Amino acid sequence: MASRSRKGGDNDSHITHVQIDGLAMMKIIKHCHQDASTPADDAQGVLLGLIMENKLEVTNCFPFPRSIDGVDDDRYQLDMMRLLRPVNVDYLSVGWYQSASSGNYISRQLLESQQQYQESIEESFVIIYDPVKTAAGALSLKAYRLTKQAMELVKDKGYFNFDMLRNLKVGHENMFQELKVVIRNSHLVNALLSELSEVFPETLNLEAMDLGTAPVLQRHLRSIMDCTDEMSQFHQFQKQTVKQQLEKTRYQQRRNVENAARKARGEPPLPDEDFNFKPIQPPRDLEPGVIVGGQMAIYCQQINNFCSQALAKLFLVDSLHQNAPQRPLGQ
Amino acid sequence: MSLDLTVKVHPTVLFQIVDAYERRSQDKARIIGTLLGTYEKNGVEVTNCFCVPHAETQEELFIKMDFASEMYELHQQVAPLEMMVGWFATGPEVTDHSVLIHTYYSKQAKCPTPIHLTLDTIMANGRMSWKAYISNPMGVPGGTGGTMFSPVPVELVAHSAELVGMNVAQNTKYSKTKTFEPESDLSQFTGAVRNIEEMIDHLTAYVDGVLSGTTEPDATVGRQLLDMVHSVPKMSQEQFDEMLNSNIK
Numbered sequence: 245m246a247s248r249s250r251k252g253g254d255n256d257s258h259i260t261h262v263q264i265d266g267l268a269m270m271k272i273i274k275h276c277h278q279d280a281s282t283p284a285d286d287a288q289g290v291l292l293g294l295i296m297e298n299k300l301e302v303t304n305c306f307p308f309p310r311s312i313d314g315v316d317d318d319r320y321q322l323d324m325m326r327l328l329r330p331v332n333v334d335y336l337s338v339g340w341y342q343s344a345s346s347g348n349y350i351s352r353q354l355l356e357s358q359q360q361y362q363e364s365i366e367e368s369f370v371i372i373y374d375p376v377k378t379a380a381g382a383l384s385l386k387a388y389r390l391t392k393q394a395m396e397l398v399k400d401k402g403y404f405n406f407d408m409l410r411n412l413k414v415g416h417e418n419m420f421q422e423l424k425v426v427i428r429n430s431h432l433v434n435a436l437l438s439e440l441s442e443v444f445p446e447t448l449n450l451e452a453m454d455l456g457t458a459p460v461l462q463r464h465l466r467s468i469m470d471c472t473d474e475m476s477q478f479h480q481f482q483k484q485t486v487k488q489q490l491e492k493t494r495y496q497q498r499r500n501v502e503n504a505a506r507k508a509r510g511e512p513p514l515p516d517e518d519f520n521f522k523p524i525q526p527p528r529d530l531e532p533g534v535i536v537g538g539q540m541a542i543y544c545q546q547i548n549n550f551c552s553q554a555l556a557k558l559f560l561v562d563s564l565h566q567n568a569p570q571r572p573l574g575q
Numbered sequence: 576m577s578l579d580l581t582v583k584v585h586p587t588v589l590f591q592i593v594d595a596y597e598r599r600s601q602d603k604a605r606i607i608g609t610l611l612g613t614y615e616k617n618g619v620e621v622t623n624c625f626c627v628p629h630a631e632t633q634e635e636l637f638i639k640m641d642f643a644s645e646m647y648e649l650h651q652q653v654a655p656l657e658m659m660v661g662w663f664a665t666g667p668e669v670t671d672h673s674v675l676i677h678t679y680y681s682k683q684a685k686c687p688t689p690i691h692l693t694l695d696t697i698m699a700n701g702r703m704s705w706k707a708y709i710s711n712p713m714g715v716p717g718g719t720g721g722t723m724f725s726p727v728p729v730e731l732v733a734h735s736a737e738l739v740g741m742n743v744a745q746n747t748k749y750s751k752t753k754t755f756e757p758e759s760d761l762s763q764f765t766g767a768v769r770n771i772e773e774m775i776d777h778l779t780a781y782v783d784g785v786l787s788g789t790t791e792p793d794a795t796v797g798r799q800l801l802d803m804v805h806s807v808p809k810m811s812q813e814q815f816d817e818m819l820n821s822n823i824k
Contacts, residue, residue, distance in 0.1 A: 266744040267594045270587040273740045274622065278654060304594070309652040320649065327646050330639070331626045332598040375736060383743045427744055432593050432696065437745055439703050440586055443731045 259367055261424035262387040264302045266433055268293075269385065275307040276343035276375045287343040290321060292334050295367055301428075302371075304333050305341065339387075341371040358390050369423060387423040394420070464543050471540045581618040582690055582707040583732045586741055588624045588663075589694060589705065595626035596665045596696045603630075605666040607676060609643055610692060611650060611657040619660050619690055620732070623650065636672045640683065659683075661690030667697065669708065669724050677710050677722070691724060705729060 268291065276287045289307035293300065306324050308317065325335050340361060342354065354370070361368040367389075374384035429437065588610070599606050608626035612619055625646050629638040647659060662680050664673060673691065680689040691708045708724035733741065785797075 265594070266740075267587075267590045269744065270590050270737065270740055273736050274585070274587045275653070277734060277736050307653045320652065323645070324649055327642060327649070330628045330642065331595060332600065383739050429744060430594075430597060432597055433590065433744075435698070435703050436589055436593050437741070440589070440731070440741060441745055 259300055259423065260298045261426050262300045262302065262369065262371075263426045263428050264371075264385070265304070266427055266429040266437075268302045268305045269427060271305050271307075272341055272343075272371070272373050272385070273375075276373055289341050290324075290337050291339045291341055291371065292325075292328070292336065293338045294334055294336060295338060299426075300338055300367060300369065300423075302338060304328070337368075338365065339368040339370055341373060343373050343375055355390070355394070358388075359395055362390055362395060371425075385425055387425050388420040389423065391421050464546060468540055468543050471543070580688070580709065580727050582692070582727055582729045583618055583620040584692070584705070584707075584729055585620075585622050586731060586733050586737060588621050588692075591624050591626075592663055592665065592694045593696060596694075605664055605696075607638070607662060607664045609647065609659055609680075610661045610663055610690060611647075611654075612660040613656060613658065614660065621660060621690070621692070623654070623657055624663060625650065631672050636675055638676065638679070640679070644683075659689075661692065663692040663694065665694050665696040667693070667695045669693065673724070674710075674722055677724075681710070690727070692729075 272289070275289060278287070287307065289305050291302045292304045292306070293302040295301075306328075309320060321337075325337070329335055340357065358368075358370050361370075369387045369389040372386050372388065592606075592608070595608065596606055606626055607629050608624055610621050611623040611625075612621035614620075627638060627640075627643045627646070629636070631637070650657060659680070662676060664676075669691070677689060677691055688709050691710070692705060693708075694705045695703055707727045707729045709727055710722045711725050713721055713723040
């Protein structure tokens with residue numbers, strides 16, 4: 245399948261990967277699957293750990309309550325960190341995590357939160373956990389940070405506009421920088437895992453073999469359709485600009501032809517009037533352009549991945565059918 | 576209290592206990608903490624836990640209960656459905672102090688029958704085992720009463736995402752640095768295909784063995800094999816090709 249453009253921007257930090265403890269990973273999974281029926285879309289929490297020379301260690305995490313009125317986020321976080329100190333849990337918060345089903349995590353809010361975190365702690369990052377994909381058999385845990393350009397962009401807290409985008413050369417490809425995720429377990433936990441593997445025999449990941457492709461594709465397509473709706477304003481602006489550009493060039497050509505004709509007749513050329521095209525206002529908020537664009541890129545890439553797997557599965561089953569007539573029973 | 580109680584424990588809880596045990600301060604031999612979960616018919620499901628600092632010597636026992644209640648309140652904010660269902664301790668056996676802690680929990684926690692879970696982190700038998708107990712009063716009526724911890728069956732449950740997470744974590748056992756990098760989707764898929772291939776190899780070896788008379792045929796296995804072969808939907812080659820092509824489109 246075609247390789248997608250590498251998400252990367254300026255990378256001057258020396259962090260190469262993120263190391264997550266098995267415990268933190270299990271807690272994230274547990275929290276995001278808490279509401280048994282539907283995977284919550286806005287499960288968030290804080291990651292605690294250490295920053296070593298070239299890697300970030302996440303040793304523990306705790307969930308945030310959903311923001312209902314009356315719950316004070318800061319207070320909750322401070323209380324929790326205070327209580328975790330006597331039990332010797334690392335108390336440096338290195339980032340935060342969020343659940344995002346099918347990868348729909350790019351939003352203004354995420355950018356702002358991440359920007360705040362990165363302001364206070366430079367190496368902080370956000371982990372995006374995809375509950376839907378994990379339940380289907382493939383652990384989906386990714387770590388992202390904002391690139392330097394993206395930080396600048398979000399810093400102003402205003403609406404994105406053309407000048408900012410142009411100056412900083414930010415497109416949706418270089419807003420996020422992805423970090424490699426490594427899982428680590430201590431020896432004692434490995435002993436526990438050995439015990440557990442007797443209870444839960446290492447399952448053969450049979451969910452990954454599921455042939456039902458329709459629901460997943462439907463969901464992705466619906467999300468893409470929503471994104472397209474949001475981008476409609478931006479698209480209209482683009483269409484109008486292009487139309488206006490065309491008209492300008494046409495007008496220019498007509499004038500040139502006329503001027504040439506007039507010169508041929510010996511008359512003075514028409515003065516170059518100002519084009520009386522009023523400049524079209526770009527939409528004030530170009531946020532959809534970048535954010536939604538990035539989101540759609542993610543969806544498309546996921547569909548790519550998913551389709552490659554589905555095709556492989558279908559071909560597997562095909563071969564099963566082909567061989568059937570060749571082996572008569574009883575042989 | 577019903578004696579056919581079953582305790583269902585999620586693996587996350589065990590992970591947390593081990594981690595808290597590793598981080599204990601030097602002077603402690605074991606750690607204790609609160610178990611959180613839900614009650615259901617005939618059983619308790621333990622889904623979360625947190626460690627509570629305590630100090631115990633031969634004579635006395637001291638637990639920071641205000642810590643426990645604060646922590647519990649914070650957890651309630653995130654998961655209002657989880658209640659205190661008992662407490663855990665590391666170590667191979669139930670000690671005298673456990674009785675005290677247990678009575679405290681049964682009074683403090685608004686739970687009728689607190690569960691006591693032990694996780695043997697020091698691996699006294701060479702294995703890390705876990706057991707659950709509930710307390711029953713015992714004694715001669717009119718004489719001095721006491722409490723007895725009676726074991727309760729423990730079952731480990733996990734939902735599919737937890738299983739996936741654990742399977743990924745299992746791989747850290749095989750690397751020297753105890754680390755493991757989750758693979759990309761396609762390689763996970765090829766891994767799954769390889770597993771199925773292995774399974775099929777086993778099966779064909781077994782069938783060959785039976786046919787050539789070297790292995791004892793087993794009726795149940797034979798029936799299951801028959802079911803499996805029949806479950807492949809019977810379709811002619813052309814029908815299947817057509818379906819495949821239309822799906823691809």
